[in-house]
Amino acid sequence: MKRGVGQGGYSLREKIFLKLRQDILDGKYKAGDSLVEMKLAEEMGVSRTPVREAIRQLELEGLVYSIPNKGVFVEGITSQDIEDIYAIRECMEGLAARWAIERMDEQSLKELENLCELMEFYTGKGDLDRVGELNSKFHDLIFESTNSKPLKQILSDFQYYIGNIRLASLKSPGRAEQSLSEHKAIVEAFKDRDVEKGERALVEHIRNTRLNYEKMRRD
């Protein structure tokens, strides 16, 4: 039998989960919208089963809430949530920096440096979408290097949640250049294996990102 959606290595459920999450984060479904299993299933040309499973996962992530026998509704994330996430990250990325600097191997360090150079290149070219991508990889690499499952999980989720925000923030004038120099400082500290400096640099970076977001929101 020919499969409708599930080509790319992932299972249908996985693909649907990612798609729905992206759609919610993109605002395609607004808070309060109801997600009807059958409707979604038809739209994607699959049965209800994988849709259900995807929705259950969204529920656990807190992006939707479900009222038994009634329906499931989009929760979305508020700007309050985003501010909270930045505050939390400010704490946790410090921890991440500490652990990563202690545990990161030479190869990952090289890769980190490389990512930073690529960011410089694309920042120069003004391709900010690409820069945003690299930015994600940069931080993901740090999370990965902490070698801490709990920390990794939290920060990766958060990263995904605020991905769009961060991209928008990156496009505000001057921010990309500032962000770049902050990343350079982080790489510097990592190369020196200087925990104190790295922690400061990373926390500072998050802090500036948050401030920029708040400034952007005011306009």
Add this chain to the structure above:
Amino acid sequence: MKRGVGQGGYSLREKIFLKLRQDILDGKYKAGDSLVEMKLAEEMGVSRTPVREAIRQLELEGLVYSIPNKGVFVEGITSQDIEDIYAIRECMEGLAARWAIERMDEQSLKELENLCELMEFYTGKGDLDRVGELNSKFHDLIFESTNSKPLKQILSDFQYYIGNIRLASLKSPGRAEQSLSEHKAIVEAFKDRDVEKGERALVEHIRNTRLNYEKMRRD
């Protein structure tokens, strides 16, 4: 139709999810064990569907990992994970204290005080299981009062993860009394609406819990 398991307000999926999670955390399923949908379904007298949904949620929480078309296997949590969780909590509960003190209403404050008094009572009676329960409620109430969805979600999950550890820790000699006095200090700070003091008290409390855990592990 008569329902087999889903009596208590929850859906079958919910109950199965909670049960499986508890079983994994209790060590009934050890790391590497495979969870077979059909087997679990038969054991609980339900069909595969709700079992699948529960497993998908466990997967998202990182407690199991699934290899497509092969099976799902218990990941469990290592003692490294637990130490990491304590370290993370040490950061985040400070944040929680700050937010909760600023935002907690009088009624919740009363309740917090009440929980502390109950803990004192049961600590005196030596009913540590009950104390552990109250302890969970105590911290949950604080999380709730932060009014921050992201923070709440993370800390509640962690709390659940390490629930058993904490209970064991509470039973080591003298720890219950120490824990009680720490809780009293927290309540004190909350009543005074003293952010600095509350933050210090709560962080210190987590820190001591962690130290006690490490000490316990060494024996």
Add this chain to the structure above:
DNA sequence: ATTGACTCTATTGTATACAATCCCCGGTGT
């Protein structure tokens, strides 16, 4: 006019049926 019961529809909850996949294991040829 209001209220209460009732049916009807939409939706989810659960069960089962069927398809696809992986992997072990044994046979077979060299």
Add this chain to the structure above:
DNA sequence: ACACCGGGGATTGTATACAATAGAGTCAAT
């Protein structure tokens, strides 16, 4: 002895069928 190939069982992935429930709208009795 050993590599290779193929069958069959076990397991998950997906689809569909059926049950239960909530809620809205209707209609009759008061």
